[in-house]
Amino acid sequence: MQYRLLIVEDEVNSAKYLARILETEGYKTEFTPSAEQALALIAREDYDVLLIDKVLPGMDGLEFLKRAKETSPDLLAVIITAYGSIKSAVEALKLGASDFLEKPVVPEKLLHVLHRILEQRRLTKEVIALKAGILERYQFRSLVGKDPKMRGVFAVIESLAGVDSPVLITGETGTGKDLVARAIHFESHRKNGPFVAINCAAVPETLLESELFGYERGAFTGAVRRKEGRFEQAHGGTLFLDEIGDISAPLQAKLLRTIQEKNIERLGGNRSISLDLRVIAATNKDLKDELASGRFRLDLYFRLNVVPIHLPPLRERLDDIPLLVDRILGKFAQSHDRPVPELSRDAIAKLMNHAWPGNVRELENVLERALIMTKDNVIDDVAFAHTPMESSISEPRFPLGFSTDLPLSVVRQRAIAEVEKAYLTTLLKNNKGAIGRTAADARIDARTVLRKMKQYGLKKSDFK
């Protein structure tokens, strides 16, 4: 889609400069030197964004902005102010400008700002469209997502309905592994059978075997009666082995045998019980690492990983956020017995900028908290104060003392120094200050170690 921009700027050269930058990026631009003319134009034409110079002859940029917003509230506006005039920038934002730029306008900044505000508007629109009821299209049972990878996941779940292949679900914490496991079961021909889940990391190692396989009376001290294991309980349905990356080597061997032979023996028993079930395993560990280090058996991995499903982290599918927000708020509003709240533009922007290390679960927590903090029915970004959202900013963060005011060469030097110092400190600590061993570990000579220690103010005696 080609966006239409109106540049309101009395200096022709400045306007031409902006237009050139924008047109090479595919924007369609028009230009007018006066606010009065601009008002007439926006009443007639359909623009996406106004680029307004603050200083204009006659009606000035801020006054124009105010009037433009009165007649066309949806029109996006960016105000261009003199360098360092924060006050008028703030005033412009209050009047409804989406952002401001300082003169001289830096091309990258201009493009970045436009991209961001147009993207935000697109998402805001999407949330509104969703409210209008097209949610179902992106929904698979209780799973929502329109990201291509998530749609791929939905397709795999559907294709699993009629077969019993084992499935291995991987993904960071909170990405929906549990939910997907349930969806697989309830979509499948086993849906009327049991869905039995066990978190292998939550059950103490010593109990896990008896939990999974059950035991006969007298199998061990305390086994006063017979107990069915989870495998048996899942007969006819699905067994969900969560956190599979954490099980011990002997249990891995036993699990492998069970899955291959499709039968079990209870502990202390000698009768073999045959099983009919599907196994779904999940882990948030990178099993490849576990395989490489030998902690996880390759043969078991191949047994379980017949159908792999990987759930991407939320930060890689930001487009799903509006959908998720809508769904989560709907759910909470219902359980708190209040109307579904709206989100302010700033609040949406903030959600889109967060890195979401806890993924969808974190999003749920943030929204529930915000809902509680919000008395009226609009969640504003202030509702996210004191949550982890506050501390993670979209902008890249520099280590202490660095800034873009310094030339790259200086920043690079300082970064290297910082890394070298940390590296040497660690080695010196490990080696209790022994220079020879530190040099050997670092694969440099002892003289260089000494020189660098002096350079970074590290003393041998501090590590004794």
Ligand SMILES: Nc1ncnc2c1ncn2[C@@H]1O[C@H](COP(=O)(O)OP(=O)(O)OP(=O)(O)O)[C@@H](O)[C@H]1O
């Ligand atoms: N695609 C999704 N659509 C709707 N809700 C989701 C989605 N993904 C996750 N959720 C919700 O996020 C929360 C966390 O999901 P879930 O418990 O399935 O994550 P998980 O991957 O099993 O996490 P962990 O590794 O910590 O066990 C749940 O409340 C779930 O309902």
Ligand SMILES: [Mg+2]
């Ligand atoms: Mg889980």
